[in-house]
Amino acid sequence: MTSVPPEYFLALAGLMFTIGVVGALTRRNAIVIFMFIELMLNAVNLVFVTFSRMQGTVDGQVVVFFVLVVAAAEVVVGLAIIVSIFRRRRSANVDDVNLLKW
Amino acid sequence: MNIEVVVFGVSFVVALGSSIAMLFAKNAVHVALFLVAAQVALALTFLLQGAYFIAAVQIIVYAGAIMVLFLFVVMLLGVDRSEALIEPLTGQRPMAVGLGALLAAEIVYVATKGSEFVIVGGGEGALSALNEDPGNVKALARTLFSSYLLPFEFTSILLVVAIVGVMVLARRIGDAGFLRD
Amino acid sequence: MTSAYAPFIVGVPLASAILLLFFGKRLGKLSGIIGSVAVGVAFVMGAIEFLSIVDADHEATFSSYHLFDWLAVGGFHVGLDLLVDRLSIVLVLVITGVGFLIHVYSIGYMDGDERYGRFFAYLNLFVAAMLLLVLGDNLLVMFIGWEGVGLCSYLLIGFWFEDRANATAAKKAFIVNRVGDFSFLLGIFLLAVSAGTLTFAGVNGSAASGVLGGTTASIAALLLFGGATGKSAQIPLYVWLPDAMVGPTPVSALIHAATMVTAGVYMVARLFPLFEAAGFDVLLLVAWVGAATAVVAAVIAAAEYDIKKVLAYSTISQLGYMFLALGVGAYSLAIFHLVTHAFFKALMFLGSGSVMHALDGETDMRKMSGLRKVMPITGVTFMMGWLAICGIIPFSGFFSKDAILASAWADGQYALWAMGAATAALTAFYMSRLYLRVFEGETVLPAKLEATHVHDAPPSMAAALIPLAILSVVGGALNLPGVLSFENFLGPVLGEPEVAHGITAWALGIAATILAGAGIAVAWSLYLRPGGLQLRDRLERMLGPAVRAARGKLYVDRAYETLILQPGRDLATFSADVLDRKIIDGAVNGTGRLIAGSSEILRRVQTGYVRNYAAVFLAGVVVLFSVLIIRVAA
Numbered sequence: 001m002t003s004v005p006p007e008y009f010l011a012l013a014g015l016m017f018t019i020g021v022v023g024a025l026t027r028r029n030a031i032v033i034f035m036f037i038e039l040m041l042n043a044v045n046l047v048f049v050t051f052s053r054m055q056g057t058v059d060g061q062v063v064v065f066f067v068l069v070v071a072a073a074e075v076v077v078g079l080a081i082i083v084s085i086f087r088r089r090r091s092a093n094v095d096d097v098n099l100l101k102w
Numbered sequence: 103m104n105i106e107v108v109v110f111g112v113s114f115v116v117a118l119g120s121s122i123a124m125l126f127a128k129n130a131v132h133v134a135l136f137l138v139a140a141q142v143a144l145a146l147t148f149l150l151q152g153a154y155f156i157a158a159v160q161i162i163v164y165a166g167a168i169m170v171l172f173l174f175v176v177m178l179l180g181v182d183r184s185e186a187l188i189e190p191l192t193g194q195r196p197m198a199v200g201l202g203a204l205l206a207a208e209i210v211y212v213a214t215k216g217s218e219f220v221i222v223g224g225g226e227g228a229l230s231a232l233n234e235d236p237g238n239v240k241a242l243a244r245t246l247f248s249s250y251l252l253p254f255e256f257t258s259i260l261l262v263v264a265i266v267g268v269m270v271l272a273r274r275i276g277d278a279g280f281l282r283d
Numbered sequence: 284m285t286s287a288y289a290p291f292i293v294g295v296p297l298a299s300a301i302l303l304l305f306f307g308k309r310l311g312k313l314s315g316i317i318g319s320v321a322v323g324v325a326f327v328m329g330a331i332e333f334l335s336i337v338d339a340d341h342e343a344t345f346s347s348y349h350l351f352d353w354l355a356v357g358g359f360h361v362g363l364d365l366l367v368d369r370l371s372i373v374l375v376l377v378i379t380g381v382g383f384l385i386h387v388y389s390i391g392y393m394d395g396d397e398r399y400g401r402f403f404a405y406l407n408l409f410v411a412a413m414l415l416l417v418l419g420d421n422l423l424v425m426f427i428g429w430e431g432v433g434l435c436s437y438l439l440i441g442f443w444f445e446d447r448a449n450a451t452a453a454k455k456a457f458i459v460n461r462v463g464d465f466s467f468l469l470g471i472f473l474l475a476v477s478a479g480t481l482t483f484a485g486v487n488g489s490a491a492s493g494v495l496g497g498t499t500a501s502i503a504a505l506l507l508f509g510g511a512t513g514k515s516a517q518i519p520l521y522v523w524l525p526d527a528m529v530g531p532t533p534v535s536a537l538i539h540a541a542t543m544v545t546a547g548v549y550m551v552a553r554l555f556p557l558f559e560a561a562g563f564d565v566l567l568l569v570a571w572v573g574a575a576t577a578v579v580a581a582v583i584a585a586a587e588y589d590i591k592k593v594l595a596y597s598t599i600s601q602l603g604y605m606f607l608a609l610g611v612g613a614y615s616l617a618i619f620h621l622v623t624h625a626f627f628k629a630l631m632f633l634g635s636g637s638v639m640h641a642l643d644g645e646t647d648m649r650k651m652s653g654l655r656k657v658m659p660i661t662g663v664t665f666m667m668g669w670l671a672i673c674g675i676i677p678f679s680g681f682f683s684k685d686a687i688l689a690s691a692w693a694d695g696q697y698a699l700w701a702m703g704a705a706t707a708a709l710t711a712f713y714m715s716r717l718y719l720r721v722f723e724g725e726t727v728l729p730a731k732l733e734a735t736h737v738h739d740a741p742p743s744m745a746a747a748l749i750p751l752a753i754l755s756v757v758g759g760a761l762n763l764p765g766v767l768s769f770e771n772f773l774g775p776v777l778g779e780p781e782v783a784h785g786i787t788a789w790a791l792g793i794a795a796t797i798l799a800g801a802g803i804a805v806a807w808s809l810y811l812r813p814g815g816l817q818l819r820d821r822l823e824r825m826l827g828p829a830v831r832a833a834r835g836k837l838y839v840d841r842a843y844e845t846l847i848l849q850p851g852r853d854l855a856t857f858s859a860d861v862l863d864r865k866i867i868d869g870a871v872n873g874t875g876r877l878i879a880g881s882s883e884i885l886r887r888v889q890t891g892y893v894r895n896y897a898a899v900f901l902a903g904v905v906v907l908f909s910v911l912i913i914r915v916a917a
Binding site: 008010012018020021029031039045049061066070076079086092 | 212242265272
């Protein structure tokens with residue numbers, strides 16, 4: 001097992017999560033936004049793996065396993081939504097989908 | 103210098119670097135490729151912390167299957183052209199960056215002062231012992247199919263629902279007669 | 284002793300009322316007979332009860348009937364109990380007896396009315412309520428009857444509600460009564476709290492034993508008397524009674540002369556120990572209110588031209604007499620006058636109804652004269668009533684009125700006696716004016732009517748007029764020393780009144796007769812003697828302002844209009860226009876406008892851009908995270 005302290009891994013996860021957030025907020029292409037969300041999920045996975053190591057149990061890794069499943073389902077559904085929006089509007093730009101307003 | 107520290111340093115730099123590169127890449131395909139790089143670097147950190155099975159799954163499922171799906175959709179929609187970097191929403195970019203910086207500071211603060219919060223450590227030896235006997239995959243399987251059996255079964259329902267949902271969403275309007283009959 | 288008939292005395296008219304209310308239209312002509320028979324049956328049962336009380340030993344002078352427990356709150360019990368004693372049985376006989384005759388009269392009088400059945404339903408309901416009022420063993424049961432008769436009065440005054448004036452008069456009667464009823468109800472509450480019971484025996488007992496006394500008893504007595512002034516049309520609440528004359532005449536005779544308006548007199552007599560126990564001399568106030576009402580109403584009556592209104596003011600005046608009697612402690616004499624008044628005033632109302640029936644509803648005495656020749660039965664029976672109310676020996680009014688004046692004198696209240704005597708003279712004057720103008724002299728009919736059309740009372744109406752005329756003549760014998768003694772009969776309930784004896788009694792009687800004779804003589808010289816018209820003109824010039832004031836009903840209605848009604852209307856307008864429309868509606872609409880206005884601004888937050896929403900979401904996360912960190916670090 002590594003001698004690198006877990007705090008470093010947690011900090012790395014935090015930074016990557018934040019980058020994911022900023023990207024999701026600033027980019028306009030729906031698929032790209034999706035990829036940043038995947039980045040955030042990955043950062044969270046790192047946190048779980050680190051916690052698993054700190055706790056000395058595999059429960060954290062089990063949670064990562066579930067995150068993977070959920071992420072897979074989410075990607076499939078999300079991409080299907082994007083495809084159907086694109087079919088209708090010829091665009092994957094989220095700013096074009098702004099009918100839900102005053 | 104310890105080899106592990108070197109591995110951590112490399113994965114740290116690659117993960118953060120490719121994440122930041124994602125922010126500035128104009129082409130969606132480039133973004134996807136940087137994401138793959140970041141995910142591979144993350145798999146390294148998993149390995150460093152004794153999560154061998156998860157590290158393998160990370161590369162096979164994430165960097166492999168899921169990212170291929172992404173690329174497939176990007177190609178399918180023909181939006182691999184670059185995206186204008188001008189922000190139409192006023193204040194969106196400064197707000198995102200400002201809030202992101204605050205969030206990062208907070209997370210790093212909590213991570214480094216972990217002991218002051220609810221994060222409890224001290225079980226590091228135990229995980230190494232588990233990885234020796236019965237081994238990482240066996241230990242994971244025992245936990246998954248005993249304590250987490252019910253959630254595991256629920257994920258199967260989730261996947262079925264996702265499949266059905268995607269079929270409904272992705273059909274062309276007008277040619278899904280099988281749904282109407 | 285349990286009274287076997289008491290619940291049926293109330294129940295039979297009530298059952299008949301319900302029957303007629305639902306099937307009156309289908310029963311048609313039969314409903315008049317059913318209604319009359321129901322009251323007649325009640326009268327017979329009342330008579331049986333009366334005889335059993337007269338026969339009974341001296342101790343058992345009452346019987347009661349317990350129907351059911353109505354309220355039981357802790358130690359406070361109210362039962363639906365009926366009490367038959369010497370006082371209530373007299374009232375029962377008057378109500379059912381006179382009521383029966385008036386029902387019979389109505390069969391002829393209301394013939395051809397489109398709501399014939401309903402009229403008898405209301406009349407029966409009234410009789411039932413009035414009987415409940417007098418038979419109730421406690422104040423709450425009395426109050427049911429009290430409100431019931433008020434309701435029937437309202438319904439019957441406004442019986443011909445198609446005419447707006449009738450509906451207005453009905454409302455006026457109801458609302459003015461309401462003022463009195465409110466006072467009565469407060470009195471009941473006060474007694475329930477202070478005496479702990481509402482039965483007459485209980486209240487009177489605790490008043491007599493001193494448990495209930497001083498200020499509490501005074502306030503309770505004043506509140507109850509306030510109720511009596513409303514129902515019995517005394518100052519200051521008498522204004523509704525003259526307006527109530529727009530109702531059918533049998534109603535005026537039964538409700539607004541013979542029975543309902545005497546409810547206040549009955550109530551005060553029933554509770555006389557409470558009034559006597561009052562620290563403040565409430566009884567003296569009762570006497571003065573009665574005397575003042577008697578004089579004021581007599582003055583207005585002397586200037587009135589409408590036959591029924593003259594009789595209405597006369598009723599108010601006579602009720603004033605009864606309260607005068609109550610005030611000087613002559614309770615049984617008040618009841619005695621109540622009885623004789625019921626006979627002769629009902630008679631005269633029915634007589635005036637007969638005149639109206641013959642003359643197509645005409646009530647203005649200036650348009651008629653000498654009617655006795657064309658309507659002999661009505662004329663002669665009305666003459667009996669006239670002589671009775673004037674107090675001519677040996678008609679009934681002489682005995683009851685003379686006895687009240689004598690007891691006022693014996694009580695040492697000479698001022699009250701003087702007012703009573705003045706009223707007696709005024710009464711003789713205005714009643715003679717009415718009788719002489721309408722029934723004596725040259726026969727003159729309203730221009731539009733032909734002589735052949737005018738007819739005397741039909742049989743059913745005559746059948747009521749004649750017995751009442753006989754009673755008016757001989758009713759005084761009820762209290763004729765040596766023949767019967769009404770006072771002694773009521774003695775066990777109401778005590779013996781103080782009366783003048785010996786030479787004083789004779790002197791007072793002669794004085795009253797002289798005053799009555801003088802009143803009649805003045806009326807004769809003014810209205811019947813040749814040259815009376817010139818004399819009238821001269822007198823009117825001499826007494827100008829007084830006559831005008833009397834014609835204007837002493838401006839009481841106008842004073843109420845400016846002092847109470849107009850401020851009330853102003854307050855209502857203010858509430859509607861300023862309070863409701865500006866302030867309350869303003870607050871409501873302002874709230875709406877505030878919400879709408881601020882939403883107009885706030886809805887801009889909903890941009891529709893999902894990334895905006897996500898940014899706000901992130902801000903929330905950061906804030907929550909900060910709170911968490913600060914709380915843990917602190």
